Amino acid sequence: MDGVQPMTTGPRRGRPPAGGREQILKASLEVLRERGIARLTTREVAERAGVSEGSVFYHFGDRFGLLRAVFEGSLTPLLKLSVAGVAAADVRTTLENFSDAVQGFLATGLDVLLAAHGDAELREGTAAFLAEQDYGPHRGIRIIGDYLATQQAAGSVRADVDPRVVAYLIVSDALSRTMQPKLLAHAKGVPTRKAFFDSIMAMLST
Amino acid sequence: MDGVQPMTTGPRRGRPPAGGREQILKASLEVLRERGIARLTTREVAERAGVSEGSVFYHFGDRFGLLRAVFEGSLTPLLKLSVAGVAAADVRTTLENFSDAVQGFLATGLDVLLAAHGDAELREGTAAFLAEQDYGPHRGIRIIGDYLATQQAAGSVRADVDPRVVAYLIVSDALSRTMQPKLLAHAKGVPTRKAFFDSIMAMLST
DNA sequence: GTCTATAGGTTGATAGAC
């Protein structure tokens, strides 16, 4: 007994069982982030994925198809946001959790959106895809806005605030907070998350 | 008399007196926006500028130098923001004017920042340049925050709000509003500018 | 300062064996 399983499942020489296709997608995302879309070559992607260039074209047809697959693959699995997933005992914690969830998504999603922006064809293709999926900030705004409206009806939130505007402030804050370090590589002079939510709660308090 | 001036100022064949260097910078910005950084070639820039490729390299050394010049040229002339420039009789109008000024700048500046993000070397070069210039949202936040603090001291703004947070909300709103159509090519579900400022003023009202 | 011509290196993509 040496712990090695019999090779009855076919030829599996060299590398681990990792599927080539997945490796290529993963490598592409990596190159996109590290080098930028202007420097992403099918050659480097293949190298990092540990496959040949031919494999890249076999799976995705052409460079455009590869990038398209990367973008849609990164953007799709996100819109699972819901209040249920982040609901907590008090309003503040619920809002904070929601903000964290949005930021968590944006941390990945923005890289992809920014990358797409560097190539006109990809930019348009991605925009069409997003429009088709009805993707956008209005989703987050509605989810959290509805939640606030409910709380308002229950009397836990001041009656004369606009729930949708407050929801927008939270989504907008999440966007700014995620975007800033990406575009400027530093984040100074911006109020802390705590200060931000202190002010939001002051707006909401009855 | 046929309205043609004598050609005593030297050789000016073909096109108008426009300086080649400026034409190249302008064309580059144009290509950057239309096609994206991944598709910007010195060839197309030269073509659009109406000069030869050799001229491009004569003026900027290499492709990197060209893009660097474009970026720094677009980013520099901006940070002239001040309250003085937008001050109005009432608080709301002043804030709205300031917001417009920020959005006006971002409309141009963001294109450049997004483009730089598509190439790792440019991304780092631009980040270094911005850090050196102490560029960032903290400038706008401080300007408008100071203004609000003054109004607060004068009694025209409620005492228990955090001026810097409100300033941040305004800058953050400007960023979101400018960024969204660029990244998503549509803008739905976002509160109107009017609704946003209504809520801001409600926060500030004594 | 601007042009033409061209060199030299990459890059996306294909063909065919395994």
Added chain:
DNA sequence: GTCTATCAACCTATAGAC
């Protein structure tokens, strides 16, 4: 499905005349 060639196109950059 994956690999090894291989190509044709393209792109940055340089040299030298005007």
